[in-house]
Amino acid sequence: MTLAEGLKAPRAILFDWDNTLVNTWPTIVECYRDTFVALGRKPWTAQEVQDFAHGSLRDLFPSLFGERAGEAEKVFYETFYRIHLERLQSLPGAEALLAHCQSLGCYVAVVSNKVGDNLRAELTHLGWQKWITRAVGAKDAPRDKPAPDPIFMALDGTGIAPDDGVWMVGDTLADLKCAHAAGCLPVLVGGAEQLSEALMEYPPRLRARNCHELVALL
Structure with a gap:
């Protein structure tokens, strides 16, 4: 995992869904x-x-x-x-990560490019509403990731501004672009040792290989 200097504990954590919290x-x-x-x-x-x-x-x-x-x-x-429901699997450590976020008092939401109704059906199937306050998916906002609209929708009404105190955690370039566009802190999760040239254009501030390392970052 990679740490960045001078960062404060997040007030809010926005997670991508597919292959960030669940293996789809x-x-x-x-x-x-x-x-x-x-x-x-x-x-x-x-x-x-x-x-x-x-x-x-x-x-x-x-x-x-x-x-x-x-x-x-x-x-x-x-x-x-x-x-999709019968094959849905949480990634190792995902439930512990969400529970840890809640224990820290973080606002937790999901920002995904999966159609919103399908996203919320999967969240309900796993019983994760106890940890995740809001789930914003494709077609919920005027534009999908990498546009910042879904982040703004996820934070709407919370009183939390999109800044370095809001982590956008995901595994793809779209997640990093979305975080940069909204002014949030981009966090890349996944096993890639080297960032591609595309990812380097929208660099993460933090990196972790998996959910277990994200708990350690927090």
């Missing part, structure tokens, strides 16, 4: 595979999905499928609704 890559890979096949395209490999499937579908699918974006989204969600 197997579900996402299968949804993309079915979508590509249905539209007569060669499916992405699992690694290609992890490399390129960032952003909300409403932002990503028009560039991938053009005028067939609506058809592609329909296929994607047919697979998604069939499998």
